[in-house]
Amino acid sequence: MENKLEFDNKKRYHYVLLGFAKFEDILKIMTENLKFYRIANMGPLHEKEIFYDVPGNMLSDSGIVISKQYENGKIRLKVRKISRLQGELKKPSKKFELGVLGKNEEPKDFSLQISSAIESAFNTKFTVDIDAFVRMTEPKIEVLVDANQYQIICGTGYRATMIFENATYRDIATNKKVSRLGVTLQLPSAEYEESRELLDLIDKQISSLARINLSRFEIAEQLLYSEPLDLEELEEQMNEDGEQEQ
Numbered sequence: 001m002e003n004k005l006e007f008d009n010k011k012r013y014h015y016v017l018l019g020f021a022k023f024e025d026i027l028k029i030m031t032e033n034l035k036f037y038r039i040a041n042m043g044p045l046h047e048k049e050i051f052y053d054v055p056g057n058m059l060s061d062s063g064i065v066i067s068k069q070y071e072n073g074k075i076r077l078k079v080r081k082i083s084r085l086q087g088e089l090k091k092p093s094k095k096f097e098l099g100v101l102g103k104n105e106e107p108k109d110f111s112l113q114i115s116s117a118i119e120s121a122f123n124t125k126f127t128v129d130i131d132a133f134v135r136m137t138e139p140k141i142e143v144l145v146d147a148n149q150y151q152i153i154c155g156t157g158y159r160a161t162m163i164f165e166n167a168t169y170r171d172i173a174t175n176k177k178v179s180r181l182g183v184t185l186q187l188p189s190a191e192y193e194e195s196r197e198l199l200d201l202i203d204k205q206i207s208s209l210a211r212i213n214l215s216r217f218e219i220a221e222q223l224l225y226s227e228p229l230d231l232e233e234l235e236e237q238m239n240e241d242g243e244q245e246q
Contacts, residue, residue, distance in 0.1 A: 005079060005096035005121040012095075013185040013199065014212045014219060021208030023164045026183070027150075033201055037194075038153045045147040045163060047071055049078075050172075051217050052107050052137040059133045062126065064118060065217045066107045066137060075101045079114065081122055082215055093215040096121065111135040141220045142170045158194040161186040169220040178223040183209060 017023070031039055048070040053060050065080040077098045083091040098110075098117055107114060115131035147165035163184040170177045185202075187195045202209055212219060 005098055005117045008078075008095040008097060009189040011092075011187045011189055011195075012216075013187070014214065014216070015183040015185075015202070015209040016212055017181045017183070018208050018210055023181075023183070026206055026209060029206055030152075030201065033205065034152070034197075036155055039162070040151045040153060042149040042151055045145070045149040045165075047145040047147075049143045049145075049216070050139050051141040051143070051220065053140045054133050054136040054138070058128065059137065060217070062128050062133075063124070064130070064133075065215070066114065066134065067217070068101060068107070075103065075105075077101050077107060077110070077114075079118060080215060080217060081124075082218065090213070093218075095215075106137070108135050108137050139172050141217070141224065142172055143216065143220060144168045144170070152198065154194050156194065158188075158192055160188070160195065160198060169223050171224045176224060180219075180223065182212075 027039065049067050051065060051067045053065075059066070060082070061084065063082055063084060065082055067078045067080070069076050069078050077100070079096045079098055080093050081096075082093045085091070096117075098114060111131050111134035114134050118130055119126065145163075145165050145167045147163045150162040150164070152160040152162055163186070164181075165184060166179060166181055168177055168179045185198065187198070203211070214222065
């Protein structure tokens with residue numbers, strides 16, 4: 001495995017469905033308002049991701065999240081840099097890929113490569129021994145996503161992906177599970193007028209979708225380890241302005 005992180009060039013926006021909202025109604029609003037777009041159903045999507053940490057969550061508390069993502073028949077090692085700051089000081093997470101793993105391989109089997117890649121790619125001075133932490137990692141959270149995937153296509157050549165998902169978050173140690181219906185938008189990382197049009201449409205006209213300014217890992221933390229929230233409290237607490245990738 002190479003000591004080089006490849007940046008994930010997609011921006012991800014997570015939304016939770018509020019109340020008794022139906023995705024069919026959301027899809028209708030988007031179809032009626034996006035006059036120069038086509039929304040194509042690409043069929044079902046099934047993904048699994050396992051997040052790793054060390055005792056006391058010291059690795060994620062340092063802003064580093066490591067996971068194995070099962071996609072397209074391969075197991076890919078992912079690394080996220082997350083911000084633990086609050087409110088307007090919080091920065092979007094950054095997602096990288098380090099390589100493809102074998103079926104029985106774990107992140108700790110590549111601790112030197114992972115720590116070297118992290119220290120080279122992140123413009124941050126770490127006060128902890130990343131290599132030692134990676135060697136201690138164990139599976140913490142499993143996320144299963146059953147979804148329908150849609151392509152949003154504009155005549156300009158612009159393409160985005162919308163995923164209507166039922167995500168199940170499981171604490172591996174206790175087997176506690178929490179499921180949520182939601183929508184994830186995957187947009188090109190470059191700034192496009194079409195991306196802003198999609199985001200504005202949801203923010204202004206689809207009140208049944210509340211944007212969550214958190215990465216997938218942070219959503220899992222909120223649902224599994226925080227006090228339960230009803231949907232109104234969830235909307236108020238998590239639907240903040242700003243961009244946040246998965």
